[in-house]
Every structure is written in structure tokens, then in C-alpha cells.
Amino acid sequence: MHTRTTARRRAAMALVAACTLAVTVAGCGGTTKVDTKSESTDKGSDSKADPNAPLKKGLRIAFLPKQINNPYEVIVDKAGIDAAQEYGGTAKEVGPSDASASSQVSYINTLIRQKQDAILIAANDPNAVCGPLKQAMSRDIKVVSYDSDTAKDCRQVYINQAGSEEIGRSLIRNLGKQLDYKGDIAILSATQNATNQNTWIQFMKDELKKPKYRNMKLVKTAYGDDDDQKSFQQTQGLLQAYPKLKGIISPTTVGIAAAARYISGSSYRGKVVINGLGTPNQMRNYVKDGTVEQFSLWDPGKLGYLASYAAAALSSGQITGVEGEKFNAGKLGDYTIGKDGEIILGPPTVFDKSNIDKFNF
Template identity: 75%
Template sequence: MHLPSRTRRGSLAAASTVCALSLALAGCAGTTKDSARNDTGNGTGNAAAGRATADPDAELRKGLKLAFLPKQINNPYEKIVDDAGIAAAKEFGSTGKEVGPSDASASSQVSYINTLIQQRQDAILIAANDPNAVCTPLKNAMKQDIKVVAYDSDTAKDCRQLFINQASSEEIGRSQVRSIAEQLGHQGEIAILSATQNATNQNAWIEFMKDELKKPAYQHMKLVKVAYGDDDDQKSFQETQGLLKAYPNLKGIISPTTVGIAAAARYVSSSSYKGKVVVNGLGTPNQMRRYVKDGTVEQFALWNPKDLGYLGAYAAAALASGQITGAEGETFTAGKLGQYTIGKDGEVILGPPAVFDKKNIDEFDF
């Protein structure tokens, strides 16, 4: 079953039932690197987008080189995203590849960006471990007319032309709290198991979670801790253990990271906490299926990561081809996903998250 993703402009409406997100990188067409550089000058980020002129009728260029730089190379979720983007590049006659560090530290991506610049890639797509640590090399890339698209986790706004966002950050954050609150009857202590302390997307979601918890409906719930597993399976497993020992009255864990939620579920599934502590968050159906079926996890959410990578590829191609510059209000077509509109600060939103549970999880394979 393929979930629809049809929200295109501005912010997303809340999803009351299952809705899938789709991401696609935009394809490049029309101009050469030299001619595009003459059009945009040496500006960077969205400032450059304001000076450049888009040609929405330009054809997607063939032979583009797209490079995906995930938070870490061995992250199973980002492997799905990047593989889908690489496959999308083939649709418009271009090539893609995935490179990246084995750890998710703030500066681990910098050397890879510098290498991709030397290789004269047409576009770099990055899921940033830190919004600022990667800025200097990314700005250098844009000065050399290499297009920069952030996906999954944003950079600072002037360090890229586009940000492909899985969903509205506000909707993701607030929906996580609403979901676990319903499971807990709006009572009890909860904790958050995040990825890295500097991850842009995680921090944005957590801020909306905290704001949601201020509402009167959650007056009998308490956030006791935000822990960080650094998107490392073993550390996330240990952090889960630590949370449950440190807070004996803990009733629920929200883990808005696919590595974290799987590690938390694995720990709870084989412990005395199974059936007593709710585990919720963001995960993929394939990694969470066993925990849903054995009763450890009642439900979790996510967008379709294949669509995320697909959208990212077409967005990058559209930039490199001159169809768009990254300015608000511009539109482009992302292959089978249809038309998207660029929002404020170069943001393109895939769609609202899907909710997976025992009833529908076998309908999905990713």
C-alpha cells in the first residue's frame, strides 16, 4: 500500500489517520555550471536564490552528479532515504551516490563535503548532524555553483538552497505527545530518547513536545528527562536502561529517531517493563514489526523514507537545472510525487506522518 502525500503549500494540517510522507530530490536541467554561476553571482543560500532567475520550463539536465551525505553511513533509516534518491536520479538520466561518516558527531561531515567539492558534484544533499558545523564548507560549495539541499535535518538557512522537511516540525512534535498521552490516559512521567544533542530536526520536535506538554490537558504528565543515544544502537539501548533505573515511576518513552525507538523497544521487550512502559516515537515498519506484534509497542509514526529520498533527488535536480532557485513560491515537479511548492526559507514539506500499528503494519515494507 502506498500512502498518499498531497500537502504542498506552507505548513501541514494535522493527520488524524494514516498519511504517508514523500520526499524527492529535484532534478537539474538547462544551464551549465559556468552559466549558472554568472546568473547567481557568489551569493549563498536563500540570498542567492533571491538574485537568481528561475526558468520553470527548463528541462532536467541529464548526467548530473548527486551526492547524499547522511548523518552516518550505517544508519538504516538514512540508507533507505539515500537509496531511493539514488534510484530517482536514474529516472532523469543522472547518477547518485552515498558517502558519509560512521559516527554522527558535529564535525564528522566536513571532510566529506570538501571531497565532494573537489569532485565537482552538481549537488550535495545533506542530513546535517549540526546546523552550523557544516556551514563553511557548504557555503564554499555554493560559491562554486554546487547546489546544496538539506534533508531530514536542516543546516543554518544560509548554508543551503533548500530544506526537504519530512513533515511540519510542529505537527511531528505535538503529535508525538498527543499519541503517548492517549496511551497513558494523560497521566504519568515520560522521557524522551533523542539522537544527538545538536540534531536540528530532533531539537525542533522536542521544543514543540515541551510546548504541547504545557497545555492543561497534560497537567498530570511530567517530562523528567531528555536523553541522547547519538543515533547509536548500543548507546540508545543503554540510555533506555538508564532512564528506567533512574526513574522508577517512568510510564512512557518517546524516541523520535528510528535508531532510538528500535533500541528502546528491544530493551523493554525482554525486561520486566514490557506491558508497563509505553514506547512510542518514529520508526520504520520493518524494524518495529516484531515489537508491535509481541505487544511491546502499540503504535509509532513515520513518513515514507523512500519518498523523502525521491523528493530530495528531484529537488536537487531542479536546482541544478535552473528550474528553481530556492525562492519562496517557486514550484517544481518531483516525478511520480507530483508538484511541490517552496515555502518560507526554502522549505519543502513532504507531508504529514503516518501512524503504524498491529492493524496496518504488514501493509508496508520499508
């Protein structure tokens, strides 16, 4: 009898201890039904946007680039930080020195603890940052991706540099004007399976179907695999295989620089037009020596500026990230949120002798 009583007492004490432990762990951040709800992603679907709400003063936002000292990212983030001053907020840039997939996670966790109003991220990996970004949103910290998107459910909006269709069609439009809409052309791409390149090329081909391009013919799409030397050799091969070639479009920064380098030191200089996507610093000399008349890319300063205003609009309740919502982005004017929370900056910027020295990236 004594043995049974003792056993019952021990069992009861063990049960109490287990319950006490469970409560203690839950209070330190363990998962309970309440915790699960609080950790769920809240993209603002239950809240309603008020487009007439004023921008809040004193907002605190943080830019988290792929890599802290990347010259391109510095321009983006500085413009966004300056924009915050316009609407009475404060902004900063933090981030890793390397661009590995998980290098941004610890910074997100720190920004959550600091209770920032918004985190703006150029994701190194679309999925590696999702967990902490969802935690941020569950704590009413707004998340804006820019330049490089996260998975769609890990942010409220994504600021895209330019629409894929606009990039592809504008490259053909620009080259067409330079060639007076006549002659054989070629494309020097990156890799054969590069999603963005192939999307742009498809729109290029579609643009070429329009009547005004009837005297322009795409003779070849070559692939330099985003390797400088291979792109250089592919340019040489195109010109040897197609002696009547009048223009080359390279929608990759590596390819256009390699093509320009080859043309600049050959008899084709001044005879074959090079166009595509490049950065001002890598293309400056080729523009100034006449090898390249123009090329395109988006203005990184405007990208950061727009991202900053989008974060402010989210934090102030003007938008929630739903398609069709509108907000004002200061000197850039009004913007409308598109499908999947995408906001497109606008047409690519065309760089030439008149403006190239205004940019440093």
C-alpha cells in the same frame, strides 16, 4: 652617486618582483577583488525561477550522508539515487565512515572538483561544512541539506522530515484515539534541554487544550536523557507513581524502546499504551507481541526521493530556494518552499502490524 643609482635600481627590481609574485599567487587561487566576488555565496537570489522549465537530462548529483554505512542513511540515499533515474540523471552516495564534525569536508571538496550539478548533505555539524558548501554554490553547484540541516546560508533548500508542530500534535492525536480520549498520560522525553523534544512537547500540550481531550490529563514529563537504562527506570517510576496511568508518549527512539521493553515484561502489558517516535527494527518485536500497537516516524525513503527531486528542480532552474516557489517531486506530488528554504516532507508515517515488515531501518 653610484650608490644612489644602485639603490634605486634595487628598489625598482624589488617592486617588480613583488608585483610579479602577487600576480602569480593570485593566478593560483589567491584572494583578489575578483576572487572574493567569485567566492561569495550565491543562493540564486539574483536569478529568477522558471517553474515551467523542464528538468535537465544528465544531471549529476551526489548524496553525502552523516555516515556512509548507517542503515537509515542507506535507505534515504538509495531512494534518492533511484529517483535520479526517473528524471534521467545519475546519482551516487559518498561519505565518511565516522560522523565527526569535519569528516565531510574533504568529500565536499572532491565533489566540487568533479563538478557535480548538486550536492545533497545530511550535515554532521551545521557550521563545519559551510566554507566548502559556499564554494560549491559560488561555482553554480546546487546544495540541498536533508535530515540534518546546515547553517541557512550554506545551502539553497533544506528537506525536513516533518514539521515540529505536526510531530507534536500527531502524537497526541494518535494516543487519544487509542485511549478513546480518556485517562492519565505521561511523556518520557530525552534531556530537559533538548530543543526538538521541547518543541514537540509544547505542541503536545497545546493540542491537549482542545475540547476533545478534556478527559485526558498529562500528569508528568519524565526525562531519560536518551539513555536506555535511565529511560527504563523512568518508565518504572512513572507507573509506580501514577497507578492509574493509561498511556506514555516517548518522542525519542531510545525512550520508546526502553519503555516498551519494561512494559513487555510487566503486568502493565495490554493495560498501558505506549506511543511515540521509534524505528521499525527496534520496535518490530514489541509490535508483533502486542506490547505496542503503533508508533511514528518519517519514511526515510520518501525523504531521499524528495531531496533528489528538489536538487533536480534547483539545477534545472525551476526553483531557486525562495519561499513560495513550487516544484513537482514525481510520485510525491507538488511541494512549496517554506520559510528559510525549508521543504517539509509531510506528516510522520505511522507503523503498525500492517506495514512494519516493509521497512528495514
